[in-house]
Amino acid sequence: MTDPSQYVRERHNDGTRDVRWPVAPEPLPVPVYDNHAHLEIADGDEPLTLDEQLERAAAAGVIGVVQAGGDIDSSRWSAWAAASHPRVLAAVAIHPNEAPAYQAAGELDAAIAVIDELAAQPRVRAIGETGLDFFRTEEDGIPAQFHSFEAHIALAQKHGIAMQIHDRDAHEAVLETLRRVGAPERTVFHCFSGDDAMARVAAEAGYYLSFAGNLTFKNAQNLRDALAVTPRDRILVETDAPFLTPIPHRGRPNAPYLVPLTVRFMAAELGADLDELCAQLAENTLAVYGPFED
Ligand SMILES: [Zn+2]
């Protein structure tokens, strides 16, 4: 096997984006964590090393990152990053958009077996991102997504770790699958994309809702409505970096050091005290993934 520390993925760039790193926001008064990022993806005018990412984040009051995988290589990298850095925990999975290709190659079950192995590592604290994506997948790929999602749910339960769900245009099918198969004890909707009605259903079931930078987008009133009805002890914050950069830097590269923009927006939206909200977000993160320090 090649050295996972050397793995890098280039962000596809169409040449029309402004790829300069946004200026660092004012640090948060109470430290929080980025619940979902893809730090193996190189973006920006000057790509940042993992150490630089974590230093910038810590300087902004973001003292840990849950690094999420989506295929074998990025999951191996995530596990390596978590094993090597006290400020990183890992989530590992075959992404719903990757599952059909593995299936077509006859390799899906073998890939899930690799995820099973990685999930046994002590700093791999979630299976993710897994779920369903009806937006980017052709209809003939849907059965592979269901097969993969259900197998990943079983892995989260087997290892007693959390699960990060990727749900794109598949709200009902995801909720129905969780009801049918049985959800892991700590189930997170990463980059929650539903509305207030779905947020109520999810919170009632005890799921966590992780809000990304798109919470700040003008057209995302559904997310703000969802946030408003989510119990405080079920709210998480994430970047999904390098994607979904919050305003006023939408379109530019995203990174954990930009979490304060989303958290301040959240506090204003909720009319919440910033210190209290930060403390709550940190507590929720640790409740889902456990401690970052060994
Ligand atoms: Zn996702």
Ligand SMILES: [Zn+2]
């Ligand atoms: Zn993601």
